[in-house]
Amino acid sequence: MTRKVLWGIIVILLVTNATTLFFELKPNEQVSPSQENQAKPVKEEDEREPVATIDGTEITHQDWLTSLKEQHGEAVLEELINKEIVLQLAEKNDIKIEKKLIERELSLMETMQTITDDKTIQTKREQWEDQITYNYYLDELITRDIKINEDTIKDYYDSYKEQFDFTETYQLSHIVVSSEAEANKITKELKEGASFSVLAREYSNDESTKDKGGYLGYFSKESAYFPSEYYEHAQKLSSDAYSKPFKTNQGYILIKVHRTLPGITFTYDELKNQIKRQLALDYVGDSYSPKVLWEELNVNWMYGD
CATH class of the missing domain: 3.10.50.40 (Chitinase A; domain 3)
Incomplete structure (x- = not known):
């Protein structure tokens, strides 16, 4: 598994866990059998009612939301801003990602699942695709001004093209x-x-x-x-x-x-831009942040500059 795929999986899991803190299933939403086994039922939310009572002492809905906001609010809001910035800049710069690359990563993610019904898998794939596409857009935006010689890209393809394939x-x-x-x-x-x-x-x-x-x-x-x-x-x-x-x-x-x-293979033309991004990221390193893109758009948020 490449470093790109590994970091993609880690980001997806982190974002999923953070988002779970803020959202609950709606009362009438359909839940798969596997979800029923993993999650306790959630009562219909009423903001007037306490979210918990301990020997007569209430924890109010507002207490709960305030605590969530204080502990996780800035990080979650920053993530939402990052995604919106990346999506807007991707559209502005007319960035296109090879669909087969996205399908390859979706397949890799699916191999980490247990036996799952088609409806649940489809829902998961839609969630994964959003995050995978975001990651590719971000990589392209971060590396767009880095020049890589085409001979270098071709040499890399000739040496490592099999690593991009997904076997049936x-x-x-x-x-x-x-x-x-x-x-x-x-x-x-x-x-x-x-x-x-x-x-x-x-x-x-x-x-x-x-x-x-x-x-x-x-x-x-x-x-x-x-x-x-x-x-x-x-x-x-x-x-x-x-x-x-x-x-x-x-x-x-x-x-x-x-x-x-199904198996997925790539031609040179299908991999050329991805290899360029991958080689350019070696110059950037692993520590880059989407926040470097904020200056390209007018961003105002509650936590300041």
Whole structure:
């Protein structure tokens, strides 16, 4: 994983955590099963009511908001200003980012998820795309005046172009049993509507994944310790489909493909601007701040200059 991607992931997580302090789910908003398991229900907000009562002592809604503002207000407001400045300057400078670069980072982010329904993944991808696009715009704005020789860009592409590719990747679960008869029995139960994860917990011999419903994670043909037979069978399956039993040195295997992320490759023209940004950032270093862009627009905020 490149430094660019790693820092992008860190920023997304930090922004998500900060924003969570200020926003709650609306009472009628639909919540996925995974969210229900992770979050406690939130009562409908009434600013006239205390947000907590401790042995008769109330913490008011205003007390709560004031504390949030004092502890996190400046940082969150600065982040909102930074985003607006970057978006305005990106439009003003007609900055365009190669869509395949954004799709590649979205795929990398998705490989860090567990089994998730399509609606939740789509929501997450929209959130990630906003932050990823912001990061690319910021990099372009910060490095726009730095000149990089095209021969240097071409040499970098020739040496490292494979690092930008995203290999076709599958999200898999498996069931491992000792005999063909057991595998055929499981196949029959699957055809009758049984849950793959439930059957994995009941029958699988793989102790490391059994309690997780056979869940393995995301794999590609480049993944270490990944049996080639798994990849060969996964290629033949659509999302949310399972294989016929096949034999390996582990025993008889059934795999299920939860999601498939298609491969992404790039031409030189598609990567040229990204490589230029990446090389230019080496001159800038990691300590740059969006605040250097504030002087390009008229910014007034409650915390002063």
